[in-house]
Amino acid sequence: ARECRAQAVIGLGGGSSLDIAKLVALLCGHEQRLEDIYGIGLAKGPRLPLIQVPTTAGTGSEVTAVAIVTTPSHEKKGVVSPLLYPDIALLDARLTVGLPAAVSAMTGVDAMVHAIESYTSAHKKNVLSDGLAVQALTLLAANMDRVLAEPGDLQARSNMLLGSMLAGMAFANAPVAAVHALAYPLGGHFHVPHGLSNALVLVPVLNFNRPAAEALYAQLASAVLPGQRFASPREACDGFIDFMTRLVARMPFAQRLSEVGVTESDINQLTDDALKIERLLINNPRPLDRDDIHALYISVL
Structure with missing residues (x-):
């Protein structure tokens, strides 16, 4: 981008593509090393103009201030800065019609996790994020099965895309928690797609959180x-x-960690890596220790 003297950046694709577009716009706009800006508020502007065009209904990356990358050490690290918000987010459901069923399912569950974890976040939960999360979850739950049964249904696709965006806006205000913290090591070590890694640990985390989040889940x-x-x-x-x-169980993707290559000997490494993601674990409605995380992984092995 620097060599061609790019004047703007367009991100087109799923969450990873949109996250890379954010970083390209940022690093080309102000020279800085990526490894120096991992974390919250360390990036410096200005950045190049940025337009984001999602082709999956899942990450909501087109409206968030976060970019996640996998490092050479197999860790998922994030750059968090308001500079990463785009100038324009363009949603066109026609771009999602050709998605394989498994990808539609994974990304759809990912968006639902964003809404759920935002609504139950222990930090920064507020009236605005709650409203966005509820509307997102309503749209996603009502249209998930429809897009799998009728992939060409543009109205259902539009509803999923809108739900994904609203969920992204929700967790941009009230951050995600343990589901994501346990999911990231699965992506880093086993290259499991992010939506699938969330889906694999979602139900165990919901059940674990129940004592602290029963009223919120009821809502x-x-x-x-x-x-x-x-x-x-x-x-x-x-x-x-x-x-x-029931929704996760009927989705056309892997249901156990063993199906994506995880063995019992990997659980300690996954647990140790999840424990490092304190910026997310602190948002969980119920605190987790190492034994809790280990047990959650074992429960879906």
């Missing part, structure tokens, strides 16, 4: 089960977790 039940009445918050929480469990 989300109306987003995924509209019109259904519950006798108590406990019953509503049951309904929400059961809905998410």
Whole structure:
């Protein structure tokens, strides 16, 4: 980009492509080393003008201030800065029509995780992020099965894309937590797509969080089960977790860590790496220690 004296950057693709576009615009606009800006608020501007065009309904990267990369040491590291927000985010559902079913499913669950973790985040949760998360989850839950059954349904595709964007806006305000912290080492070491790695650990984390998040999960039940009445918050929480469990189970992708190459001998390394992601673990509604993380990985091996 520097050699061709680029005057602007257009990101086109899934979350990884959009994240790279952010970094290209940033590093070309102000010379700095990538390894020096991992973390929060370390990047310097200005950056080149940036337009983001997502072709998956999942990451919401087109509206977030985060760029995630996998380092040579197999760690997932992030650059977090308001400079990474684009000038324009362009959503066109026609660009998602050709996605394989598995990719549509993985990215869709990823977006749902963004909404759920934002709504239950222990830090920065607010009225704005809650509204975005609920609307996102409502759209995603209502259209996920439809896009898999009818891949050419542009209205369903549009709803998924909008839900993904709203979920991205939600977690840009109230950050994600343990699902992502446990998912990142799976991507770093085993090159598991991000949406799939989230899906693999989602249900165990939901069940783990229940003692601390029952009331919040109960509130989300109306987003995924509209019109259904519950006798108590406990019953509503049951309904929400059961809905998410069933949804993940019927998706056309791997359901166990062993299916993506993880063995029991890998669990300690995954656990150690997840523990390092404190910036996400602190957002979880229920604190986790090493034994908790280890047990969560084992439960889906």
